[in-house]
Amino acid sequence: MEKKYHFASDNTAGVAPEAWTALEHANDGYSPGYGEDDWTARASDLIRELFETDCEVFFTFNGTAANSLALATLCQSYHSIICHEMAHVETDECGAPEFYSNGTKVLLAGGANGKLNPDEVEEIAQRRSDVHFPKPKVISLTQPTEMGTVYQPDDLQKISAIAKKLSLRLHMDGARFFNALASLNVSAKEITWQSGVDVLCLGGTKLGMPVGDAVVFFNKELAYEFEYRCKQAGQLASKMRFLSAPWVGMLENDACLKHARHANDCAQKLASKLDEFEEIKLITPVEVNGVFAQFPDHLHASLKDKGWRYYNFIAKGGARLMCSWATTEQDIDDLIRDIRASL
Numbered sequence: 001m002e003k004k005y006h007f008a009s010d011n012t013a014g015v016a017p018e019a020w021t022a023l024e025h026a027n028d029g030y031s032p033g034y035g036e037d038d039w040t041a042r043a044s045d046l047i048r049e050l051f052e053t054d055c056e057v058f059f060t061f062n063g064t065a066a067n068s069l070a071l072a073t074l075c076q077s078y079h080s081i082i083c084h085e086m087a088h089v090e091t092d093e094c095g096a097p098e099f100y101s102n103g104t105k106v107l108l109a110g111g112a113n114g115k116l117n118p119d120e121v122e123e124i125a126q127r128r129s130d131v132h133f134p135k136p137k138v139i140s141l142t143q144p145t146e147m148g149t150v151y152q153p154d155d156l157q158k159i160s161a162i163a164k165k166l167s168l169r170l171h172m173d174g175a176r177f178f179n180a181l182a183s184l185n186v187s188a189k190e191i192t193w194q195s196g197v198d199v200l201c202l203g204g205t206k207l208g209m210p211v212g213d214a215v216v217f218f219n220k221e222l223a224y225e226f227e228y229r230c231k232q233a234g235q236l237a238s239k240m241r242f243l244s245a246p247w248v249g250m251l252e253n254d255a256c257l258k259h260a261r262h263a264n265d266c267a268q269k270l271a272s273k274l275d276e277f278e279e280i281k282l283i284t285p286v287e288v289n290g291v292f293a294q295f296p297d298h299l300h301a302s303l304k305d306k307g308w309r310y311y312n313f314i315a316k317g318g319a320r321l322m323c324s325w326a327t328t329e330q331d332i333d334d335l336i337r338d339i340r341a342s343l
Ligand SMILES: *Cc1c(COP(=O)(O)O)cnc(C)c1O
Pocket: 061, 062, 063, 064, 065, 067, 088, 089, 142, 145, 146, 173, 175, 176, 205, 206
């Protein structure tokens, strides 16, 4: 394994110690498969405690499955899903939401900094009401967004008011939900079910788990037969305890929030150091664990030569630098030193 930190994604980091320890504890003796075990029950209870409500919880192997199965369960094949044009659901899931829903159409809305513009959402939802158009059924939003910004509680209220008014369901892609929670410093319930969210896809992998995301149904009726959907899609883990145990390790003692806060803090430090270079411009406000910055063209090649890894296709040529639970101050200083030397 390379020792140099990879800013390409928060999934380049290894497993956080609390998740690793829980896995080791789970690797003791025998327990029933397919989620009938104590670890899965405990993980589900901890998620219910976090959200302070009696929700239905399912564990899947990844976020694409969580999103697309959740969306498929909210829709008939003749429905449509409104999401941001940069949403993972649209750009990074290889059509899985359409596939699992047997053809539900994804309709794209714009909005600054990766956040849905509520007026556009409303316009799209009301554009047509005739039988020739795929009937809008769900608004899907990403919290935090693909551009490293967060929906404030007010923003969520605006979107959920539209959903309520037009009888649309509200889905939240929370692949980095804990980073948003740490950034907003509110309770988990305030920015989910109290803001009208019906289903949340709660990310574990990028936060520091080895594998696994959770699908959380606040509207429990919508969870009807969801276990069949998971099984049919190959998303029901046989040795489920190894998917759920890391959640126990991370949710106990608030390790989730601790790691999310650390990653967010690292991004702040990195952003403020980048901001000192005249040649570099930050593209979006840094509100969670990602920094989006415009670099001069020659800098990309030079940093690549020096072994740095990050994406520059997401923000139209800008660099996306993601921090994680594992990022250190030294990693940031090393990158800044190489940028200084290259400029
Ligand atoms: C990473 C990510 C996901 C999940 O992706 P998988 O690779 O399928 O786990 C979902 N939504 C967003 C916004 C993401 O960044």
